Amino acid sequence: MYSPEFRREAVAALRTSTLAEVALATGASPTSLRRWANRSDLNDRPRSGRPPIQATADQVVEALVATAGARISGRDYSTRALADATGLSQSIVSRSVRSLTLPVTEVAGGRELVLVASGFPMVIVGTRSVEPADEAVGAGQVGGSVPPRRIQRRIAGITAALRSAGVGRWGQRFDSEHRQVPTAELVELIRGDADFLVFDPLGEVPGGLITGGEARVSVCTDFTEFLEALKVMLAGCEDIPGALLDLVAARVRHGLEGVLWRESAQAELTESSITSDSMEISSWLPKETRSITEHLAIALREEIIDSAYEPGDRINPRLLSRRMRVPRASVDAALRRMVDDKLLDGSRGGARIPLITTVDVLDLYAARMAIGEVVLRSLALRPQRYLVPVQLALRQVEVSAPTRSGIDVEDADLHFQQELARASGLRESARTFEAVTLRLRLFISVLQLDYSPASDRIVSDDRAIFRALSRADAKTAVEVWRGKVDNAVRHMAGLLGRRRFDQQLWTQLTRSLG
Known part of the structure; x- marks a missing residue:
């Protein structure tokens, strides 16, 4: 490729020499010399072809x-x-x-x-x-x-x-x-x-x-x-x-x-969360106090997010023990309990993240919808004083929503739902709802679902449910609840890809609940 200076010198030589003489002296072809002589600008021109995009x-x-x-x-x-x-x-x-x-x-x-x-x-x-x-x-x-x-x-x-x-x-x-x-x-x-x-x-x-x-x-x-x-x-x-x-x-x-x-x-954050009830749900049984094993089971959700465990991965109890500053024996006990309750997979030795399908998630949400309806109908019949913990939990949802943090919004919303179950007075339903909540938390973590884009809708639905319960309007509370769960499932489907969402199965699982 000839430089602009070379082209200018060749064109200048044409003023005193013939085309053939300049071509022989410079090595440029006669065609190129003619083209250069007809150009007003002899600088380099942009080359054709695909531009570099890396x-x-x-x-x-x-x-x-x-x-x-x-x-x-x-x-x-x-x-x-x-x-x-x-x-x-x-x-x-x-x-x-x-x-x-x-x-x-x-x-x-x-x-x-x-x-x-x-x-x-x-x-x-x-x-x-x-x-x-x-x-x-x-x-x-x-x-x-x-x-x-x-x-x-x-x-x-x-x-x-x-x-x-x-x-x-x-x-x-x-x-x-x-x-x-x-x-x-x-x-x-x-x-x-x-x-x-x-x-x-x-x-x-x-x-x-x-x-x-x-x-x-x-x-x-x-x-x-x-x-x-x-x-x-x-x-x-x-x-x-x-x-x-x-x-x-x-x-x-x-x-x-x-x-x-x-x-x-x-480590300090983890330890403080173990002693605080403000944003946690209890473990399998509603209790006034919780064991370290139950707290570890809840904290494992954060560990799954932090280490990006995926379905089938084995959980390392040594690493979990060191991070949480608790004895290894306590971690082992928590993992065994979660395996026993089918929250983790123990079929291949140790404790592993379970293999989760979208059918499993639809099944879980359908069960949650059914139990929630029972809880809301019972709570609507109870005196207003039982709604005080629910109102406090609703304030946590309202505070968390503006942060646009998926984890904060999800935690606050699940805590609000759990307070509904506790306030219902139905011990067996609350116990079952709580177990389903633990499994739902695990599913959300493993599938890396982000509910922060839906934070405004979550706040709106939770407020509507609370207002309906304050009026003892069970019918409206149930209608909002059904819409809330349905929106959660469809949001999940959008994140995972609709090709993996079985719309017909979801309709069949929830149709008979109305």
Whole structure:
């Protein structure tokens, strides 16, 4: 390909030499010389053909993956699903995703995350070694926790969030306009016997400032170098918690300012939830007090979300025990109880996430609809004082809805429904309804269903049910309840794909209930 300067010199030579002489001297063809002589602009012209789109595709995929949160491990964020959502070819999307992560073969396990903190001008990530697994684990899993492919995709989620949030441009910012957290407070987090990776584009972490005792610290001032080191660090972890992914995804639009996730903070949160009844449902039997086994069964739902367990995966009790800071024997007892109550699958040894079909879900919702009708008819006949706990639960739903958090809205709504059952005065119905609720929670978690888009409708339905019960109007309460359950099932069907939703079966299961 000839340069613009070459073309200009050849055209200038035509003024004093013949076409044949210039062609012989320059090596250009006579046809090209004639064409150049007739052009007013001899600069390069855009070449025909398909324009390169990989760079654009990288930005599009990066934006989608950055805000996926814990759902990055699900089917909605497979390369095929991303290709369908963006209109790009799957091969182009695959290249974009590969640029965000490492090959599965480089996912090693053996470490755990202890800290992730971010705020201009610094990002800190810490990991530490964990004890070797004390039991056999499922095939294809790292350290008894999460399969390598899921770790690979979660690395992509973290990398995409850092890129999309503009962390790579922190070195170009003006200090006074963007600093929100003092450097000393961030550095103070680097403590304990752990390995820390720090992105410090402004070079504010002198060796003497780090006083973390036995902490081993690596500092990167170049963003590309930091990302590559971070990928390797995360690939060495046996898990990247979903709670961390959700937190990072929520802060992307804020430039990852104010991110603070600590393994110890997660433990404190778990312990506080064990002692609080505000947003929990009780376990199999309505009781005034709950055993640690029952609390573990409820908390396992959060563990399923955090580690992105899928149907058929074996649950690692060692990891669960360490995360919740409870004895291993208590975890084993909880898992055995859940197996006995068919909440988990124990047919192949250990405790596994059950294989769930949409027929199972339709069956469960149909049973829930029937029991709910009985509960509402009974509650409508009771004195108004029994509605006080229901009213308090309704306020929790109203508070949770504006957050648009699927987990918060779902928890509050299920708690409201459970209070309806408790207030009905029907002990057997309440007991059955509660068992169905536990199974429903598990199904929602395993299938990764997100009810946050329906939060406004959930609030409206719950208010309508409460108003009807306040008027002792059982008929209206039941009608709203039936519509509420039907909407939940159809919302689920929309998320899973209507090709998997048996409309005829659902109609047959619920028709006779009217």
